[in-house]
Amino acid sequence: MNQRPGNQLFDAYFTARDMREVFCDQGRVQAMLDFEAALARAEARVGLIPQTAVESIEAACRAEHYDFAALGEAIATAGNTAIPLVKALGKQIAKNDAEAERYVHLGATSQDVMDTGLVLQLRRALELIEADLAQLGETLATQARRYVATPMAGRTWLQHATPVTLGMKIAGWLGAVTRSRQRLLELKPRLLVLQFGGASGTLAALGEQAMPIAEALAAELQLTLPDQPWHTQRDRLVEFGAVLGLIAGSLGKLGRDISLMMQTEAGEVFEPSAPGKGGSSTMPHKRNPVGAAVLIGAATRVPGLLSTLFSAMPQEHERSLGLWHAEWETLPEICCLVSGSLQQALLVADGLEVDADRMTRNLDLTQGLVLAEAVSIVLAQRVGRDTAHHLLEQCCKRAVAEQRHLRAVLGDEPRVTAELSDAELDRLLDPAHYLGQAHTWVERAVAEHFALTS
Numbered sequence: 001m002n003q004r005p006g007n008q009l010f011d012a013y014f015t016a017r018d019m020r021e022v023f024c025d026q027g028r029v030q031a032m033l034d035f036e037a038a039l040a041r042a043e044a045r046v047g048l049i050p051q052t053a054v055e056s057i058e059a060a061c062r063a064e065h066y067d068f069a070a071l072g073e074a075i076a077t078a079g080n081t082a083i084p085l086v087k088a089l090g091k092q093i094a095k096n097d098a099e100a101e102r103y104v105h106l107g108a109t110s111q112d113v114m115d116t117g118l119v120l121q122l123r124r125a126l127e128l129i130e131a132d133l134a135q136l137g138e139t140l141a142t143q144a145r146r147y148v149a150t151p152m153a154g155r156t157w158l159q160h161a162t163p164v165t166l167g168m169k170i171a172g173w174l175g176a177v178t179r180s181r182q183r184l185l186e187l188k189p190r191l192l193v194l195q196f197g198g199a200s201g202t203l204a205a206l207g208e209q210a211m212p213i214a215e216a217l218a219a220e221l222q223l224t225l226p227d228q229p230w231h232t233q234r235d236r237l238v239e240f241g242a243v244l245g246l247i248a249g250s251l252g253k254l255g256r257d258i259s260l261m262m263q264t265e266a267g268e269v270f271e272p273s274a275p276g277k278g279g280s281s282t283m284p285h286k287r288n289p290v291g292a293a294v295l296i297g298a299a300t301r302v303p304g305l306l307s308t309l310f311s312a313m314p315q316e317h318e319r320s321l322g323l324w325h326a327e328w329e330t331l332p333e334i335c336c337l338v339s340g341s342l343q344q345a346l347l348v349a350d351g352l353e354v355d356a357d358r359m360t361r362n363l364d365l366t367q368g369l370v371l372a373e374a375v376s377i378v379l380a381q382r383v384g385r386d387t388a389h390h391l392l393e394q395c396c397k398r399a400v401a402e403q404r405h406l407r408a409v410l411g412d413e414p415r416v417t418a419e420l421s422d423a424e425l426d427r428l429l430d431p432a433h434y435l436g437q438a439h440t441w442v443e444r445a446v447a448e449h450f451a452l453t454s
Contacts, residue, residue: 014294016132019339022124023332025068030383031117032063032085035221039108042216045072048209050105051334054137056097057104080325082110106196107206107213111231111319117197118331119223122240123192125335127182132342133181133247134453139349140174141446143167148442151267151431153370157338160370163431164271164355165365169257171445173349178449183243191240194218197229200318211409232315234327240418241331244338245306252299255292258348262289268359272351291344305334363431370408372396374434375410375425382419 011020021027040057043049066088074084086105094101105113148167153160196358197203198215203210218225230236261269270293308330312323363370372392380388395416399409407429410416420428 011231014297014340015336016128016343018128019125019336021275022121022128024064024338025123028081028117029066029071029085030063031120032082032113033063033089034120035113035116036086036089037061039105039213040103040218041220042104042213042398043209045216046212048206048213049106053097053100053103056100059096060092062088079113080110083170085343086110107203107210108196108200112196112198112229114328115231116221116223118237119192119195120221121332121336122150122237124222124239125339126188126191129244129247129335129342130181130184132339132346133184134175136176136342136349137449137453140170140177141345141449142348143352144170144174144442144446148380148439149352149432149435150354150356151363153363153365161365162364162370162373163434165435165438165442166356166359167442168442169434171442173192173250173254173257174445176253176448178445178452179361180243180250180443181452182248183246187239187243189224191236191392192223192225193230193236194221194223195229195231197231197244201229201231203229221237231318232320232324234309234313234315234324237331237434238309238313241309241334244334245302248299248302248338248341250333251295251338251345252346253349255289255299255341255425256294259289259292261295262287262292266358266362268355268362270353270355271348272353291348294344295341295348298337301339302334305330305337311366312424360431361405367399367404368429369396369399371431371434372406374428375406375416375420375449377404377417377426378424379416383415 011017015245040049040054041389044051044054047381059225066085071081071084071088075081076414088103090101144167146167148165150166151163152166152169154162154164192216194217196217198205198210203214206213214225258269258271260266262271266382270287271289273287306328312320312326315323344402372395376388376392382388391413394407395409395413398404399406402409407425408431410420410425411422416425
């Protein structure tokens with residue numbers, strides 16, 4: 001059956017293809033059918049239903065047998081996806097085995113089907129995200145080491161501060177990626193669990209066989225059996241959404257930094273070029289940061305979606321009205337946005353184009369002022385902190401007023417030359433000698449990445 005129309009114009013830009021396949025109509029329906037097939041196997045294993053019924057049920061649990069458009073229309077009346085799907089499943093089975101149709105969905109409720117189906121989708125989504133994060137971490141580790149000693153202007157409040165290195169900046173991105181990978185590992189046992197509680201969470205319809213069936217069903221689906229059903233306890237899903245929000249935000253930070261460094265006035269780092277990439281419909285000279293736009297866009301959209309998940313947490317009693325429904329498209333959309341952001345981040349990180357000469361020239365835009373702190377720190381040890389700070393402040397103002405390099409102004413100031421030799425001043429005004437622990441931060445970030453990967 002064909003899928004209903006979607007946002008195909010934007011999908012290629014904002015969503016990874018593999019992730020869209022997880023959450024397309026077929027992916028959703030197949031995940032629910034996987035639950036139904038596993039339930040039949042589990043119930044046959046404990047003797048609740050005849051083994052002969054399993055084959056017929058499994059044969060009907062294939063998404064291609066169902067009309068997604070018809071299911072979509074039926075949801076408007078039924079109130080959820082599982083009700084019309086289970087009815088359609090029963091009819092499909094009855095075509096070949098009327099006896100087996102009696103055992104479909106035995107003891108389960110609609111939310112069991114939908115929530116466990118969602119968990120199965122999220123398991124695949126998690127695999128895709130973890131793989132992309134690991135690859136991105138590997139690429140960033142390589143780039144951080146490559147540019148560990150490449151000096152550039154550090155910027156605070158969007159103004160030149162003191163020198164940093166490009167490797168140190170990349171190491172910052174890498175650290176955020178590593179922490180997100182750690183968070184995903186930590187939450188996985190809480191997320192990948194079965195939902196199976198029946199009408200009100202007691203599994204009363206299954207009597208004494210309830211727990212053996214639940215255990216067998218969890219084993220069939222390779223999910224953990226939680227301490228109890230979680231129909232209206234949504235913290236598992238919200239936790240996952242929150243971590244995805246952190247990933248989107250961290251990638252947005254990467255995109256923001258790249259876009260700022262790509263500005264014409266900076267021109268230090270660029271996204272990889274490709275035919276037709278980043279152009280303008282009217283301006284032939286443009287080279288727009290189209291990858292960074294996706295990263296920033298996702299980081300902007302995901303928090304609003306995440307707020308929906310948090311808002312939907314205070315669900316009523318044993319089954320929610322409306323709040324559960326608000327989740328259905330929200331978490332999948334977050335997964336899709338993060339997947340698209342990761343795809344763009346991988347392209348950008350792998351093909352970074354760096355203009356180290358431009359970084360050097362930009363460092364000197366203020367004619368040595370970015371190294372004023374370096375001189376002040378050394379001078380303070382000889383004439384006192386307040387005196388040194390006041391003296392350097394005066395020299396900086398003179399350099400700006402006279403449009404001269406700070407080195408020249410300092411060389412003309414007797415109170416400075418009395419304490420610092422020409423060689424000392426030359427060294428202090430060299431950005432390469434004022435990079436502090438930049439190299440250490442890179443090595444620590446890279447080491448943490450490899451410790452998680454190994």
